[in-house]
Amino acid sequence: MPGIDRSRVVGVSDEELDQFICGICLEVFVNPVVTQCCQQSYCSECIQWWLSDHNTCPNDRTQLGREGIGPAPRFVINLLNNMKVKCDFYVNGCQSVVKLSELAQHVRDCDYDESRRCRTCHFTIDSDCQHNCVDNLLVMNQSLRDENERLKAENKLLSMSGVIESTRSGLGNCVMTRQMAMSSPELIPQEARPSRCPYPGWIV
Ligand SMILES: [Zn+2]
Ligand SMILES: [Zn+2]
Ligand SMILES: [Zn+2]
Ligand SMILES: [Zn+2]
Structure with missing residues (x-):
């Protein structure tokens, strides 16, 4: 599922965080979109997945197609972008807490991504230079x-x-x-x- 586990969000109260939960994956939404019928927010990916199999809104069951989906309000996206979250690899020991807007970049370069480690020498493979x-x-x-x-x-x-x-x-x-x-x-x-x-x- 594309959302972010709410336990990874730092410094936001539970009530506040409830405003940012996707009704499908029940995690903090990523690339949020809003249904025009009932103004519910979902991850873009989650609602696309839902609509590939349904023609109704997952919230109020009214008729819903892709044209009934719009982008989330700017302020929601801004709040979301400034939310501080733990790195995807915190279970591997990464201590980094970054803004959601910078998470993708951090994850790409995170040394705790085991899949980026060389199987022979166990060093992180740097995409910028030839691995040796x-x-x-x-x-x-x-x-x-x-x-x-x-x-x-x-x-x-x-x-x-x-x-x-x-x-x-x-x-x-x-x-x-x-x-x-x-x-x-x-x-x-x-x-x-x-x-x-x-x-x-x-x-x-
Ligand atoms: Zn979702
Ligand atoms: Zn609806
Ligand atoms: Zn990390
Ligand atoms: Zn190596």
Whole structure:
């Protein structure tokens, strides 16, 4: 069906959205047309489909042919065009919310369209340039290598700061124990005395 699932519309109340629902597909209408008999709006495609099999209006059952259908009012089309909707591929993870008037363009270029992905390299096929799996894989290989280098550097930094931190706390512990031991060794409870100083010679 040509309509847009109403759950994809963002920022429009349910009551408001009810004004934009096609009576045939029960979704937000696309390319709306209006019946002259009862001023009901339908997707152009839906009413064409209906009339290919009926000669009455789907709403009031009066006689209806293609000549009884007219374009929807300009303001309805404008409201519709400015409606914000989620991308067709939001189920594939696309987070884009675009104006209905820009949806077709977005969908054409959306990276979440699985059918646009190359079956070999899984990269999105760009219609503007010649697709080349090897080039894509070389680019990916380089960026993975860069990422690997970055992680290695980060790891080195982390392990260095870890050593410095544990040395510092070890030294602090020894100094404090020694100071207390020198003033009054009996004040240090047995359980507070380090069983083994990591820096032998510091403890008295
Ligand atoms: Zn429809
Ligand atoms: Zn009608
Ligand atoms: Zn998208
Ligand atoms: Zn490829």
